[in-house]
Amino acid sequence: MTSLSTLSDLSERMHRLIRAINDRNINAKPGKMAPKIYTMKEAEPLIGRKYHTIRAAEKEGRLQPRETLADGRRTGYTLADINRAREVFGTRLRRGAGDDPIRIAVSNVKGGSAKTTTTVHAAQYLAEHGLRVLLVDCDPQASSTAAFGYVPDDDVNVSNTLLPLLDGEQSSLAYAIRETYWDSLDLIPSNLMLYNAEYGLAVEANKNPTALLRLLLGLQSIEQNYDVILLDPPPALGMISLSVMQAANALVVPTPPALYDIFSTRAFFSMLVEVVETLQRHFGEVDYKFVRLLVTRLDMNSETQQQLVELLPEVMGNTLMRHSVTKTAALDRAGMYGRSLYEVLPDSVPLKTWKRAVNHFNKANEELLLLIRQSWHSHAEVLREEGLL
Template sequence: MIFKNEKPSGLESIAFLRQRADDVLAALRDDVFAPDGVKTLRRLWSISETAELVGRSQQSIRLAEAEGKLPAPERLDSGRRGGYSLEAINRMRDHFGTRPWRAASDEPVILSFSNFKGGVGKSSLACHCAQYFAILGYRVLVVDLDSQASTTTVFGFNPDLQIAQKDTIAPYLLGQQHSLHYAIRSTYWPGIDLIPSALHFYGTEYELAAQVSGNLELLETLRAGIDGVAGDYDLIILDPPPALGLVSISALVAANALVIPVPPANIDFASTAHFLGMVIDTLSTLRGQGLEPHYKFVRVALSKFDERKSTQTAIVEMMRQVFGDYLLSTPVKDSAEIDNASARFETVYEQPVALTSREVKRRCLAYLNGINREIEILIRRSWPSHHEALRKIGLM
């Protein structure tokens, strides 16, 4: 403990602050995680929600349960039927043959949420996107490339206690592993696997820098690793660090789709313009070395929008004029529901009840579902096996 009259060194002061911060984080994690330290998905879906997700009528589901082909939900103390877990919903999809997976001939989408400025909502959007696709029954792999490891925490792991450097993607990038299968972990979300990160991953950037000098082909290492496991998934989501370093560049090379989150503020717009310029310079250099990523789509996502602020509204209009069709039409609005969920290392999708009010949560989900629906359509358009279904609903 540091007292008023002491004159600690800078290192001692920082160590004291770190310890206090760690104590708070530990208390927060204990509050969110189950008593055994394992995070669980507490949300259940009603029979009407389940029928819509499965693509079958409520009557078809009840009949399958009555015939013993599907387990019925447990009864509550009141005698009413309980809700359905996501595992139960996926069992129904398997029974009825309504999984939305890509065909084996379709290429998995490797989607990077990239911006070199922190605080733009990158990790939040990545986590909500992954969970949206899992709710719909897709197979998702999330790759946390940020040493802050907030995405790893959201998906149920304590990066300080449970994740060592050998558990991250670092051994593969440094040539100590020859496949990424060692790093893939199941999560408490059915349909979502994770390659975790931790603070230990921070030093990997410097080790890579020493290896990459004069050997730009090493920037293809991440892409090769992702390609080696992509066959098991429909969507791979990359969450790179908020800096245009070697790890972020590797993510740009590995991805075949790109979403750039941008809040409606002048400083964020200016930073994004610089980011785009640096990406152009970087990719131009890589092109000269024969390394050039090809993106199925590139989009800008409007994040943290507060329509009550006139300055933000004006910037949004400017962004719509500047980016045109490259700007996803649905914004992610600044919401207390997202803030409250984030404070618990959670997302809005996993909350069994509203953390604010039902109306606030309803509006928040409408925007999250809207932007993720746009991303889903872009992804499905890249899969030839989905074209006929999209044409039937006027989306091709």
């Protein structure tokens, strides 16, 4: 066998493996997992109303009543039900008419620094809290796309990725948006062919730097329908990432607190300074509403990591998110079932491990939600009253 045929055989086998794992996890069509069901106890705080008020609205016909099952229990709520209830009670979180949609790049040049994990969990958390979210998979590795139940190279056609926009064939991104099984969480998927955009843009941007504005303009053409757009770029400062840095108006940089990761993150910031200087020379000021370092995959058993994390606030000040995300086996277990921590089914992960992990993701995401709301003028008064501004 030649090396080429060995490699192509390996690639084909890996593909079959991924297909088999995905087929085991997804019982329905690609990207169509059953939506999460919330109990009344879980739904109450999300709706922002107590049981009695929700029940009263159901009895009055303002809300669709729950069905009663044979065992006397009532069916739960989907996020779509919760959002309908929020609309009825006026409790849905929203940006105001004068507030800018937030376009957050979750970036780091270092591979495996938990960009996708951070993006997917943030998108689901923010959607669960009522925001209209768009997740844009900007990475040819397409991990975010896979997280929503697709085998990217089978289930996604390249014409539905960012490629036509980045190639200049399309000017609006409307063609690429697809709903997910999470209410108010849409996805622009990716697949391996998106890699072609790196070459295309590199050649073109040389003569025509405005090619780097295509992502920004494409997002601006559809952002009126969203509160938050999350961008998951590839782990390199290539042309796609440059477009992402230009398109974003906020930046979250996840990094594990290990020495090599910190070195890479430092290198990322140095490169970023140059990139932003170049972008500013061409297109005017790049103005991020917030820039935050997020410590992820913190190993609680590592003394050196603990020491590093203690040192970080002193050095980083308020550019560091106060809450770190710990390393957890729960993520691996959930991932084997094609799910995030917010989707995992009971019994697939030990309850205590899952609760601890979710708590850490919730804390970081709550902080992110606050940063988003702090950048919206229409939320200023409420936040001030709550002492959060």
